[in-house]
Amino acid sequence: MSAAARPTVLLTGAGGVVGQSLLREPSTVRLIAAARGPLDAGRAERVVHCDLGQDRFGLDADAYRALAAEVDVVIHSAGLTEWGLPAERYEPVNIEGTRRVAEFAETAGAPVHFMSTAFVAALLPCAAAPLSDTNITKPYVRSKLTAEQLLAKSGVPHTVFRPTNLIGDSVTGWTSRPQVVQLLSDWMCRGRAPFVLAHPGNRTDIVPQDLLSKAVLRAIEQGVDEGEFWVTYGAEAMDMETTLALCAEHAASLGRTLPEVPVLHPDSERGRDLSDLAPMTRSYLSVLRDVSEVTMASGGVLPTSMPELRERFALPVVRDTDAYLRTLRHASAPPAERS
Ligand SMILES: NC(=O)c1ccc[n+]([C@@H]2O[C@H](COP(=O)([O-])OP(=O)(O)OC[C@H]3O[C@@H](n4cnc5c(N)ncnc54)[C@H](OP(=O)(O)O)[C@@H]3O)[C@@H](O)[C@H]2O)c1
Incomplete structure (x- = not known):
């Protein structure tokens, strides 16, 4: 495909957080949204009903063939993203x-542009430490790594984008649905965290969703059909103390004073035994502990392609701390004021 053509792109998972971000992002490509249910089609020309759990996506043979004849590029963003399942x-x-x-x-x-996850770093042979079998993210991350390997074996030209946990849009803070970072942040900003768990030196690596969308769409516009891209901040990412300071700043802007929240080592006595805590507190702390373990398995700093993404795909330079504050503000704004 030449970079000058206006390719027709099939987007799987169009109703998801990444899909919805992609569908809002200006681009020269022609998008067909593939989804299981109703959705905001955004910039897509049309929506096709596709269930990836069925052969031929659940389409009849003629419809499948016609779709394949029309499509020049696939963005594969559909997936089961919930953690903690078998x-x-x-x-x-x-x-x-x-x-x-x-x-x-x-x-x-x-070619396929596959939305994987930066957490696969924890399962690669070069990982700094093994991930424990009880880590809540492990079966999900393993499935994404297996999917990457399957694509590599297929011989189909493809790229792999490996985003870390996504937050709202870098300018507005908007997201179609709050995700784990927003839920944890809301909990911290309400002063509910008695302490947090993180390995010393670990970065809190979170990326605004539109940076991923921009990178994917620019790659398609340029005719890129190979490469692995870590959509992370790496060593630029904030640490947990900064994360907590931003939560305190946001809470103060809402008239709340947060108590000082200690950052404890997940393997400390307090960090290991959460059994006396309320179920919600226990579950948020376990998620923090497991995510921290994933980061630690990558040496505390996730691999990153951010400098390359900025250079090749003209990604704007956005500070993660600024984007995080925008996400926090957007999440606590009255619904009528959210863009
Ligand atoms: N968001 C993040 O922070 C993040 C971070 C790293 C990697 N990723 C990766 O990026 C991709 C997109 O993530 P996301 O946040 O957009 O996830 P999401 O919000 O959970 O959306 C996933 C989408 O996949 C669709 N899907 C699930 N099963 C399907 C099936 N059988 N057939 C067709 N569609 C199906 C869902 O459709 P329904 O709405 O019908 O269920 C949903 O629209 C995922 O593959 C994920 O691994 C995301």
Whole structure:
């Protein structure tokens, strides 16, 4: 495909957080949104009903063939993203669904841009430390890594984008749905955290969702069809103390004074035994501990392609601290004031 063409792009997972961000992002490509249910089609020309859990995406043979004839590029963003489920729950969509996407791409002669996760760093042979079997993210991350490997074996030209946890839009803070970072932040900003858990030196690596969307769309516009891109801040990312300071700043802007929150080592006596805490507190702290373990498995700093992404795809230079504050403000603004 030449970089000058106006490619027709099939976007799986169009109703998801990443899909919705992609559908709002200005671009020269022609988008077809693939989804299981109703959605805001944004800039897409049309929506096709596709279930990746079914052969031919659940389409009849003629419709499948016609779609393949029309599509030049696939963005594969559909997936089961909830953490904490048994491994077999991720197979039908994250693994088998990706296999079907590779088959479709082969039929269409289209490259695939796959939305993986930066957390795969924790499972790569070069990981600094092993991930414990009880880590809540592990079966999900394993399924994403297996999907990456499956794409590599398929021979289909593809890129792999590996975003860290996403936050709202870098300018407005908008997101179609709050995710784990927003839920944890809300909990901290309400002064509910008795302490937080993080390995010393770990970065809190969170990225505004539109940076991922911009990178993917610019890659397609440039005709890029290979490469691995870590959509993370790496060593630029803030530390946990800064994260807490930003939560305190945001809470103060709402008239709340947060108590000082200690950052404890997850392996400390207090960090290891959370059994006396309320269920919600326990579950938020366990998520923090497990995410910290993932970061630690990458040496405390996630791998990053941010300098390359800025240079090749003209990503704006956005400070993660500024973007985080915008996300916090957007989440606590009255619904009528949210863009
Ligand atoms: N958001 C993040 O922070 C983040 C970070 C790292 C990596 N990622 C990766 O980026 C991708 C997109 O994430 P996201 O945040 O947009 O996830 P999301 O909000 O959970 O959306 C996932 C989408 O996949 C669709 N999907 C699930 N099963 C499907 C099936 N059988 N057939 C067709 N569509 C199906 C869902 O459709 P329904 O709405 O019908 O269920 C949903 O629209 C994921 O693959 C994820 O691994 C996301």
